[in-house]
Amino acid sequence: MPRNAFYAQSGGVTAVINASAAGVIEAARRQPDRIGKVYAGRNGIIGALTEDLIDTSQEPAESIAALRHTPGGAFGSCRYKLKGFDKNMAEYRRLIDVFKAHDIGYFFYNGGGDSADTCLKVSQLGEKLGYPIQAIHVPKTMDNDLPLTDCCPGFGSVAKYTAVSIREAGFDLASMSSTSTQVFILEVMGRHAGWTAAAGGLAAEKEGDAPHLILFPEIAFDEERFLARVDACVKRHGYCTIVASEGLRNQDGQFLSEAGTKDAFGHAQLGGLAPLLAQLVKDKLKRKYHYAIADYLMRAARHIASKTDLEQSYAVGRAAVELAVAGKSGVMVSIVRKSDSPYVWEIGEAPLAEVANVEKKMPRDFIAEDGFHITDKCRRYLAPLIHGEDYPPFRDGLPRYAVLRNAPVPKKLPPFELKK
Amino acid sequence: MPRNAFYAQSGGVTAVINASAAGVIEAARRQPDRIGKVYAGRNGIIGALTEDLIDTSQEPAESIAALRHTPGGAFGSCRYKLKGFDKNMAEYRRLIDVFKAHDIGYFFYNGGGDSADTCLKVSQLGEKLGYPIQAIHVPKTMDNDLPLTDCCPGFGSVAKYTAVSIREAGFDLASMSSTSTQVFILEVMGRHAGWTAAAGGLAAEKEGDAPHLILFPEIAFDEERFLARVDACVKRHGYCTIVASEGLRNQDGQFLSEAGTKDAFGHAQLGGLAPLLAQLVKDKLKRKYHYAIADYLMRAARHIASKTDLEQSYAVGRAAVELAVAGKSGVMVSIVRKSDSPYVWEIGEAPLAEVANVEKKMPRDFIAEDGFHITDKCRRYLAPLIHGEDYPPFRDGLPRYAVLRNAPVPKKLPPFELKK
Numbered sequence: 077m078p079r080n081a082f083y084a085q086s087g088g089v090t091a092v093i094n095a096s097a098a099g100v101i102e103a104a105r106r107q108p109d110r111i112g113k114v115y116a117g118r119n120g121i122i123g124a125l126t127e128d129l130i131d132t133s134q135e136p137a138e139s140i141a142a143l144r145h146t147p148g149g150a151f152g153s154c155r156y157k158l159k160g161f162d163k164n165m166a167e168y169r170r171l172i173d174v175f176k177a178h179d180i181g182y183f184f185y186n187g188g189g190d191s192a193d194t195c196l197k198v199s200q201l202g203e204k205l206g207y208p209i210q211a212i213h214v215p216k217t218m219d220n221d222l223p224l225t226d227c228c229p230g231f232g233s234v235a236k237y238t239a240v241s242i243r244e245a246g247f248d249l250a251s252m253s254s255t256s257t258q259v260f261i262l263e264v265m266g267r268h269a270g271w272t273a274a275a276g277g278l279a280a281e282k283e284g285d286a287p288h289l290i291l292f293p294e295i296a297f298d299e300e301r302f303l304a305r306v307d308a309c310v311k312r313h314g315y316c317t318i319v320a321s322e323g324l325r326n327q328d329g330q331f332l333s334e335a336g337t338k339d340a341f342g343h344a345q346l347g348g349l350a351p352l353l354a355q356l357v358k359d360k361l362k363r364k365y366h367y368a369i370a371d372y373l374m375r376a377a378r379h380i381a382s383k384t385d386l387e388q389s390y391a392v393g394r395a396a397v398e399l400a401v402a403g404k405s406g407v408m409v410s411i412v413r414k415s416d417s418p419y420v421w422e423i424g425e426a427p428l429a430e431v432a433n434v435e436k437k438m439p440r441d442f443i444a445e446d447g448f449h450i451t452d453k454c455r456r457y458l459a460p461l462i463h464g465e466d467y468p469p470f471r472d473g474l475p476r477y478a479v480l481r482n483a484p485v486p487k488k489l490p491p492f493e494l495k496k
Numbered sequence: 497m498p499r500n501a502f503y504a505q506s507g508g509v510t511a512v513i514n515a516s517a518a519g520v521i522e523a524a525r526r527q528p529d530r531i532g533k534v535y536a537g538r539n540g541i542i543g544a545l546t547e548d549l550i551d552t553s554q555e556p557a558e559s560i561a562a563l564r565h566t567p568g569g570a571f572g573s574c575r576y577k578l579k580g581f582d583k584n585m586a587e588y589r590r591l592i593d594v595f596k597a598h599d600i601g602y603f604f605y606n607g608g609g610d611s612a613d614t615c616l617k618v619s620q621l622g623e624k625l626g627y628p629i630q631a632i633h634v635p636k637t638m639d640n641d642l643p644l645t646d647c648c649p650g651f652g653s654v655a656k657y658t659a660v661s662i663r664e665a666g667f668d669l670a671s672m673s674s675t676s677t678q679v680f681i682l683e684v685m686g687r688h689a690g691w692t693a694a695a696g697g698l699a700a701e702k703e704g705d706a707p708h709l710i711l712f713p714e715i716a717f718d719e720e721r722f723l724a725r726v727d728a729c730v731k732r733h734g735y736c737t738i739v740a741s742e743g744l745r746n747q748d749g750q751f752l753s754e755a756g757t758k759d760a761f762g763h764a765q766l767g768g769l770a771p772l773l774a775q776l777v778k779d780k781l782k783r784k785y786h787y788a789i790a791d792y793l794m795r796a797a798r799h800i801a802s803k804t805d806l807e808q809s810y811a812v813g814r815a816a817v818e819l820a821v822a823g824k825s826g827v828m829v830s831i832v833r834k835s836d837s838p839y840v841w842e843i844g845e846a847p848l849a850e851v852a853n854v855e856k857k858m859p860r861d862f863i864a865e866d867g868f869h870i871t872d873k874c875r876r877y878l879a880p881l882i883h884g885e886d887y888p889p890f891r892d893g894l895p896r897y898a899v900l901r902n903a904p905v906p907k908k909l910p911p912f913e914l915k916k
């Protein structure tokens with residue numbers, strides 16, 4: 077008898093995480109002898125804990141296919157990490173109750189580093205609590221900080237958004253700089269690693285191209301050097317475009333957006349990193365600035381997603397099912413690079429124990445010696461990840477994104493109170 | 497003998513102002529008996545004053561055609577307004593010297609309301625100073641605030657960007673709202689009129705769609721009503737997406753981003769409107785927020801330009817030349833709407849005296865009675881302006897934008913000092 081599968085989305089969503097969902101669901105539908113229904117957790121692992129399951133078998137094939145071009149998480153995501161087995165046994169027993177009640181034998185979790193930890197723990201339910209379940213992690217994070225994979229699905233699209241945006245803003249700024257704005261700052265997400273900011277560097281293909289400067293979380297901010305570089309850039313090119321990671325830190329390791337922005341009463345001032353840098357530019361260099369803060373726009377921008385990223389996102393979903401059917405558990409699907417140019421990649425796998433809670437930072441040799449741009453080595457790594465376009469369908473000028481029925485699976489168990 | 501033409505770009509640039517440049521230059525090239533060379537002013541009218549002219553005849557046809565898909569201002573723009581004839585006669589005499597020296601008989605100025613004023617003054621050079629020149633204004637402004645035209649080239653693309661972006665962010669937020677962010681604010685440009693913010697409203701096609709709230713400069717901000725609406729929205733839908741115009745004002749008519757954001761020493765705090773609204777949401781409603789500030793990204797986003805806007809931008813450039821050849825002067829090319837659906841429009845003209853320095857605000861009946869969304873009437877007006885996509889060519893994952901040679905025309909006159 078085929079057993080059912082559980083699939084859920086976790087952590088910050090991306091423009092292409094639903095492509096992974098499509099990969100999982102479509103692959104499972106091709107294995108009716110091995111996999112019964114795919115139940116999606118409403119809002120990630122919370123859906124499993126609260127028995128809030130969605131019956132994806134009620135979605136027509138067209139709706140599942142439409143997930144490929146729909147941003148966000150179609151089943152809802154969550155920020156919720158399972159505690160250790162010794163810390164909250166009740167949650168694990170509840171998971172087992174829900175899995176048993178719905179005959180769930182496969183667990184596909186689609187997320188980043190924290191989620192990999194959750195997936196690892198579920199993979200240990202057999203050994204620790206006598207409920208064997210095959211748990212496979214489907215990688216996803218715009219932060220690109222998972223180890224043991226060439227890249228993380230979701231990152232390529234954010235990378236493309238950043239590079240396209242700073243190129244476009246650069247053309248705008250170049251026009252304005254003779255009498256108006258001369259410095260433009262694009263603040264991008266990425267609290268701990270500079271991958272997203274680095275991707276902006278792809279737009280600079282020759283001397284003078286935007287972005288002129290990149291500010292990485294990995295390089296401590298030095299106000300004097302920064303201002304000197306901006307000033308030199310404006311004097312040379314007439315203007316200066318900057319991609320700044322929100323995770324930029326000062327010499328003491330504090331986030332710049334938090335440090336030094338207290339008012340006289342110690343209240344943190346409003347605003348983030350970009351206005352802080354802009355103020356420096358205005359006060360110290362007397363240059364007119366503009367800044368943009370991309371935030372969710374960058375990770376939701378399905379309209380400018382990378383085709384490569386989309387293909388990888390779908391492929392890791394499909395491969396997760398294939399690995400499960402082949403008897404695997406406790407692994408993450410990975411992407412293995414075979415060559416840079418042409419970019420050749422294949423699906424691999426990595427043990428979850430080596431993935432969970434490990435953060436892959438930018439290698440130092442991906443950042444220029446002066447700390448303000450990317451190296452050719454970094455460019456060779458990043459370039460293929462933004463290749464290709466895959467536009468969503470438009471009607472009346474707007475992209476048509478899928479909203480699923482998300483029919484609930486009837487509950488069989490008493491309610492469960494989540495720990496806050 | 498055909499006389500030469502002067503063309504320049506003025507004010508904030510857009511994703512499609514270069515399409516107007518292509519329209520002017522290509523139309524002029526089709527009239528070799530009437531129009532000699534098209535000289536572009538480097539950085540708008542400043543190029544005329546400083547005799548810094550660009551010989552567009554040196555650009556191959558492919559480069560001019562590529563302007564159609566290139567954002568920013570290919571010849572540079574400026575923020576520089578000619579003073580009245582009585583205030584700075586030296587500038588007018590200088591313009592005449594430059595026009596005479598280069599046999600310029602046509603003046604095409606591509607800009608918004610301030611630029612229309614400059615164009616009007618140039619059109620009066622004959623009557624006031626005995627140098628007849630045919631001056632035609634080519635409308636352009638993302639603000640959509642020019643009178644006597646259905647819409648302003650540049651606006652449709654900004655409108656599309658806003659609607660697409662808030663739709664995408666809405667899908668993202670919906671996924672996150674169970675355990676994380678519940679309020680998302682997109683701050684858009686538009687200091688004096690709410691057109692750009694209104695355009696975000698197009699993404700909301702049915703109850704519950706993003707954006708849930710729009711904040712217009714035309715409607716005084718009422719903190720209590722705002723918070724009540726956000727709270728009700730989160731309670732009903734689980735989350736709330738907001739498009740806020742940077743020009744939002746309080747009951748006293750002050751910009752919200754400037755009022756009430758002083759620290760204890762009276763220094764203006766960093767950051768703009770979005771962080772201020774976000775802080776309110778956090779302090780008063782205890783909801784987690786995210787915000788994005790679109791700034792230049794929205795007006796430079798050629799990758800998601802409106803096809804309708806692009807076609808109109810090209811058409812107004814071409815029509816300016818046709819009007820000039822037909823003997824017209826002192827007019828702005830306009831767009832005349834013949835029907836909403838299907839959208840039928842044609843080229844018209846409007847007297848510059850009635851255009852210059854007039855700002856078209858949002859009609860009150862375009863804004864919902866409660867002040868928080870657009871009406872169906874507004875929707876009928878806006879909808880066709882974002883229709884159609886016209887993607888730029890991509891290579892290696894990035895859009896290929898044209899950079900012209902911009903060969904200078906040899907100077908014939910002594911230098912001229914600009915008034916600061």
